[in-house]
Amino acid sequence: MSLNLAETTEDAPEESPRAQAQDRIAEALAELSDVIDTPEGLQACASFSPAEVDFDSDAWISRLSDVQGWLRFDDDLSNTDLGTFTRSLAKNLNFVPETQGIDESNGATGLTTEALERLAERAERAARLKDEFIAELNADGGTQASATASWSDQWETEGDDEDVSPEPVTAKADVWHIFQLTKKKLNLTPSYQRGDVWRTGDRQKLIESILRGIPLPSIILLRKGGAVPDDVVDGKQRLTAILRFVGKHPEALARVIEADKAKPEARLREKFETDYPQFRLAWKSYMGEPLTAKLEDDYYFPFRLRNDKNGVLVGKDLEPLRGKYYTQIKGRTIHVADQEVTVEELFEGAPDYKVPVIEYTKASQRQIHEVFNLYNKQGMHLNAEEIRNAVFHDVELTRAILVAAGDASRRARIEDITPSLVNVPGVAELGKTLADYGFGAARYRRTKVLGWIIAVLVNDSGNKLLPSTARHTDDLLKRVQDDNSHPLRVSSRLADLFGLVTQAASLHATYDELWPEKFRGDGKSSRWQDLQLVGSLVGIAIATAGAPDDIEERIEANAEAIRDAALNEWTRPEKTQTRTQWDFIARIAAGVVEKLGIDITSASEAIRSRFGSSGVESLLLSRISARGA
16 A cells, blocks of 8 residues: 555644644743743743643633733733634734634634744744843842843834835855954944943953854944945944954054154054054053053053963963963964964964854845844844844934933044034933933943833824834834934924923932832832833923923922822833833823823924924823723
């Protein structure tokens, strides 16, 4: 008897797409149940095995319900009956209408194969982000609040796929010798790039990795054309470390050349290139300042390798390199990538060891955004702000948010990045105010909050419900980027907007007694949680726009009423899904405006008149929607 393998494979249930999707779901849900620590607002459940996620009965419904908080659905799943449950699940899986994800003939699930595959993908994403939450929670200095914030950020960053542009991206992936990077004209500091965040130890470890032949992650460049240096889109910290180590950083070379012209008898440039320890002595003698580690960082001068006997530079080839500068070890022979080379050949020649480089030759900022998102989902984990600052760096509003939040490079001049803010009173203090509220500089946390506030104030979503906070901010920046006549491309309006936000932030901080600790966050410290800060600061900003002449008098007259509401009325929801987030923010913002005796509709019109649009009605719509739900 002949055996038809194709028919057997097709008929075998364990090989069918439905069965495979169900297996993936069962494994991921079981993994999500096997935890003790959870993000704020999530409850741990009893652990269960994949076998207990039974799709031949309704057992899978209760198991999915147990861990649904990890899956970050917009709405709670309703498990009153199978029909209601599948409809609410299909809606949360973004089937429009939800009936597209439902097929009642599919046994105990009632879901189409496509719906099961979407659920499998979301469950697996939830399991990965759960692992990242646990890792951050257990890291040095990790707290439930900080780990929860990062977990929430990742869900927003990895939100549902946006419409992508149909045009192909023109790029090429290659491997380059190190000297091709060190000699190429590069813009290491496009305005969207963060400052130099690596410490000396980080740089030393990178160079040690190269000396040991460990492959580096890809460097991503954007070719600008002509004589314009290519932008370093990703890999700035790695390139800076390499350039500094070999003495090729452009800022260091410019400083040495200038000093050499001023003191030719010292032969500073010659010593810099051939004997850096002698250069350090000569610099101190002729320039009158010892080269401390801090000064060498500021000047982008070379650094030495670690002198750690328990470190990674071991063996007869690498041990002599410990504690040395590049100029001291250029002639040493080492083995890299199964090849015997000198250190100088490794960094300045054409050995087998190469660095992967992705070079965009023709790509829009939006297309780069798409690639960033793809990398994110494959493990690079750039957060929303890091992506946003790269994608929308050509929009001055983006750069203004970065500068006002205090997250731009400390070496950058405000007039070079965002000239519209040069004469805005107090804008330099805005970042410090956010830092005082407990929002650190790590991964653009202050930039996120400030961008969020501005989007709430001026981004009109029409009659649509507000999307995730990250998407709402992106939507505003896309509108400004795509519309050459957008009001927020006008310097005076941009200055006016940041003037309003700066004034509101100053009032918010000055009248600190309005905000009890119980309202701010955990009730035990002065640290704020982002929802409370965004809601209350937006409320003050709307009120300031509506009654600019007597806002302080109104605050003083109604301080007790605001404090009472913050203490007793504006209670943070246990679950912070997208809808409940916006409802909470809207309740606070509208409540502040109401307590100050200001008509919020008139205040919104004032905002629209000044900035070309208002986001107030969109915010209030989200509150109405939440009430209806």
